Amino acid sequence: MKEKNAWVMNGYLGILVIAGLIAGTVFSFVEEQFILGGILIVLAIVLGSGITMIQPNQSVVVIFLGRYMGTIRREGIVLTIPFTVRKTISLRVRNFNSNRLKVNDVNGNPIEIAAVIVFKVIDAAKAVFDVDRYEQFVEIQSETAIRAVATKYPYDNFEVDELTLRGNAEEVSSELTEELQDRLRVAGVEVIEARLTHLAYSTEIAQAMLQRQQASAIISARKQIVDGAVGMVQDAIERLEKEGIVDLDDERRVAMINNLLVSIVSDHGTQPVINTGSLYQ
Known part of the structure; x- marks a missing residue:
């Protein structure tokens, strides 16, 4: 089914023609020309059945004896x-x-998901003839598309750099739009x-998955902190030795690295211990 334009003419002109036919009918009856008056009144009724009103952003699908005659997109009063x-x-x-x-997401975890769909009809003939109740069709196909997209990705993943439902909303929404359009x-x-x-997450696993998220987030944060701390300690040692501030042997270098790493990585503020020498020195 492909949309085409239906035959129409200006509705106001049609109303004037109908009014003229009615006036001619009255005049014929007055002059006792009943046959002519009957013909005129029949013509007025026939033309009057074609008057229709269309509001802005609406279309009218015209069907005559079970056959699609076309679609009217012209707003206002028309005669068809x-x-x-x-x-x-x-x-x-x-x-x-x-x-x-x-x-279930791609990992088999049960999740709850919902979406808002913004749409409009662009082909009235397809909406009327190719599907039954296109509004209901949109609802059912929307839910089917949401399920199809949700099963392709994990809800979340802190370990692997990949698309997730929670972390890549724009990409997931774009794919959902394409899936729905098809x-x-x-x-x-x-x-x-x-x-x-x-x-x-679904209520039955929400608490467990929250703990897993927290644990994954802590591990990820710790890894980033350690990577940064190693870089900072390496830069500090190299700078101290390069500028000749201290001359460290292997044992003292290991001790300094240990102290710096503890100071940087520790959750709490470090408390330095000052060596003031031995009692018998």
Whole structure:
């Protein structure tokens, strides 16, 4: 099914023609020309059945005896093919909030996910004839696409640098938009945006996964701190020896490295111990 333009003419001109036919009918009846008056009144009724009103950002699908005659996108009052069935389809942008879906991520962890879908109809003929109840079709396909995208990625991952549902919302939303567009193209629907509105672990594993997240975050932070501390100690030792401030042998170098690492990596402030010499010196 492909959208095409239906036959229309200016509605105000059509109303004037109908008014003229009614006036001619009255005049014919007054002059006792009943046959002419009957013909004129029938013509007025026929043309009157083709008058329709279209609001901005709406389209009307015209059907005559089960056959698609075209679509009217012209706003205002128009005169179209008489005795046709006319279905109004909104072309306005609409939002759809999905339900909270319970799915498994790529690692098999149960999560809760929901999204908001922004869409509009761009082909009224497809929306009417290619699918049954396109609004319901959009809802079902949206939930299917959300499930399909959610199963491709982990909820979160601190160990490997990869796409995750929580850490890469823009990329996931972009893929969800593309997935939805492929599914809704058959209904003549354009997906403007799809964005996650809710993402969380399911209640039965939420506490355990929170502890895992905290542990992974601590390990990741500790690794970064240690890497930075090693670099700082290395720079300090090299600078001291280069500028000739101290001359360290292997034993003292190891002791200084140990003290510096403890000072930098420790969670609490270090308390220096001052050696004032032995009692018998």
